[in-house]
Amino acid sequence: SLFTQGMVCHETYKDENNNWLSPDEIEKINNKIVQKKDKNKEVKVGPSESMSKSKKNVVDPEFIIENYGADSVRLFILSDSPPEKDVQWSEQGMVSSYKFIQKLWLLHTEIKRDILIENKELIDEEIEKFTNQLISKFTYNLDKFNYNVIIANMYETYNYLINYIKTKKKIKNLKENYRKILICFCPIIPHFSYECLKDLELSTDLKWPDFDKSVLSEEKINFVIQINGKKRAILNEKKDITETILLEKLKKDKIVNKYISKKEIRKIIFVKNRLINILINE
Incomplete structure (x- = not known):
């Protein structure tokens, strides 16, 4: 089926002569938008409109990717709003997405440390149940194009795992469940997911994980x-x-x-x- 995505929008800017200015030509000083080349000249801030070269309200994708990474861009655009609606570009939103991926990497290092512990004995049903529920949510939301809901599921996963590893140690089935979680993250942040899989020496020849329906419902x-x-x-x-x-x-x-x-x-x-x-x- 054909799916039409909304536009990526950005504020528009003009100088005193009504000439369009790009975001790179302005800056904010003391809550005032001024021109970089002449800070005494204020800038007229117009409504947020779909990015257009003629109106100069565009951001350089190479600059954004170089500074924040492609995964951060994907995460921000998908998290901002439902995909059929317009996305309001925000530098603050980009920074937040970048910081979240850094937090995921720190979480990964903690999980890796637990995975490498020898003599693991416990098979934990709690992590099995959480992973199955997560795969079910991702599968449904991907099928329905609910990308912003998937990002909420990712934040939920981070909060769960960061608390889980504080209390659960020597869990034998942690590695396999974490592998499935990383595969679920692949459609959103593929570079991060592949890097984590390689770091754990896991196969990157991936197949979407199945889930056990019998453990989805609450007992x-x-x-x-x-x-x-x-x-x-x-x-x-x-x-x-x-x-x-x-x-x-x-x-x-x-x-x-x-x-x-x-x-x-x-x-x-x-x-x-x-x-x-x-x-x-x-």
């Missing part, structure tokens, strides 16, 4: 407990629990039991994996 969910239509408690229980078992657990719960103890139950409304409403005679 426990929050049930809303209502008495005569009023919420009285939230109970965290196993998914797909039956009405009978849930009712037995409620009778042993101190908070709920005070409402139903010695009361006649007229009717029970049970919505699987969501709520139970117990109707009693007051």
Whole structure:
């Protein structure tokens, strides 16, 4: 199918004679936009428009790539907004994307240190579950062109892993799960991902990872407990629990039991994996 991407936009600038100025010809001093060649001459700032050579509101891609790297440019453009909408070019946004990739590299060095630890014994189910959920999210969002959502998934992954490696050590299946995570990152930041894979001496002949659907769902969910239509408690229980078992657990719960103890139950409304409403005679 054909997909049309939005334009990359930038502010426009003019001098006192209404001649167009490029971003390289202006600078900001004390909250004022002035010309670099004559700082006494202020610049007229126009609306953000699609980049155009005639209006000079363009940035040199070679300069940007040389200073920030191609991956930073890709990350910024994809993270700024949904792909069908226009992207507002921002130097600050570029710097933020660059810094995030530096943070990912520092995270990589920490993970590599853990991977190289010998005598690893533990197979951790938590990292397996997180990785499967991540692959599922990336697969869905790539298929739907939700690139800005994928960037949010990447930030989520960074936050998870930076905390994970602080508490989990000698994890036998960390290397394989991290490999799958790096492959998921490839469509967004391919140079970084390949560099990390090579650094770990892993194959760069890549195939998109599969995910296990059986581990995607949460094992426990929050049930809303209502008495005569009023919420009285939230109970965290196993998914797909039956009405009978849930009712037995409620009778042993101190908070709920005070409402139903010695009361006649007229009717029970049970919505699987969501709520139970117990109707009693007051």
